[in-house]
Amino acid sequence: MxxxxxxxxxxxxxxxxxxxxxxxxxxxxxxxxxxxxxxxxxxxxxxxxxxxxxxxxxxxxxxxxxxxxxxxxxxxxxxxxxxxxxxxxxxxLDKNKDSYIGGMLEMLNNRLYGFWGNLEEALLTGKQQNEAKNGNDLFEAIYADPERLKEFIQAMSGVQMGNFMAFAKTFDFSKYNTLVDVGGSGALLSLIVAQHQPHMKFISWDLPPVAPIALENIRHFNLQDRVITGNGDFFKDPIPKADIVVMGNILHDWDEETKLMLMRKAYEALPKGGSFVAIEGIIDNERKKNAFGLMMSINMLIETGSGFDYTFNDFTKWANAVGFESTNILPLAGPSSAAIAIK
Structure with a gap:
């Protein structure tokens, strides 16, 4: 039959x-x-x-x-x-190439593979299933261990590498001169865009322990004249001023209130006409096609307890609440997109 x-x-x-x-x-x-x-x-x-x-x-x-x-x-x-x-x-997946994304797979193996074995407990309790189960803050635990921090940064770069390449080639940068990457990690977004947009300057902005790893990458790409690091904490400090503010896999870490706070900070850092860009596995509005985005949202339950991924409609609602003039979405690599808000 x-x-x-x-x-x-x-x-x-x-x-x-x-x-x-x-x-x-x-x-x-x-x-x-x-x-x-x-x-x-x-x-x-x-x-x-x-x-x-x-x-x-x-x-x-x-x-x-x-x-x-x-x-x-x-x-x-x-x-x-x-x-x-x-x-x-x-x-x-060749570790000797700049396009290597295996860092994410390495972290899946070394960290998340075991944590996901406790998914039922996460659903029943609403609590994190990672290092936080031992009373440690996730990010404090990662940032306190240089080797674990390096693996985490390579993982975040790996999961986003294809998106960074697509963003560098498809976003219209012609009317912008500066970009700040909030939570810039290893500075790879700034470096890849810099290779394609020689008229621009970049700040990869993150906590101080990340800077040595980012600087190593900047020297490797020989782009010290246009890509610099900046130290800051987006919970405490204002975001540096720039024509474009990017957050890659940042918003989904947090609850809705914190997402709105971060978008307000991005808004304040931008000039009129500036763009805020969130690069993540944006879930389709009908919530029935982007399985990766939905699974990443469940991963935020495992990792943070209160974070979640979101649809473009969600993003637009928050952007309107903050005061952005318009929004649009730019498909990137695979299941990921750039959600864009214009001031």
């Missing part, structure tokens, strides 16, 4: 953590970085490189699953097979 129900989707979603772990384990092992260097390898060469103790069949199953998912190319089969990176894997 043509429309006979099947359990296919139930099984696909129910075993989703299998697929996730296969990808993030390959990222942690730096398999895609290895294949970018070697161009192609046999299954047994890969097994020998890592010293896997599982059977040959297990190795082929693992690599062929990555091939089935579209992350690897394969010529031959099993003993005759040679594996290489698929194009997106080569661009985004």
């Amino acid at each position: 043509k429309n006979q129900p099947t359990p296919e989707n139930i099984l696909k979603i129910g075993t989703g953590f299998w697929a996730s772990k296969i990808l993030i384990s390959a990222t942690k092992l730096q398999l895609f970085t290895l294949l970018a260097e070697k161009k192609s390898m046999s299954g047994m060469a890969i097994k020998a490189h890592y010293g896997f103790k599982c059977t040959d069949r297990n190795v082929y199953d693992y690599l062929d699953t990555l091939t089935t998912f579209g992350f690897l190319n394969r010529e031959g089969i099993m003993e005759t097979a040679r594996y290489s990176n698929q194009l997106e894997s080569d661009i985004f």
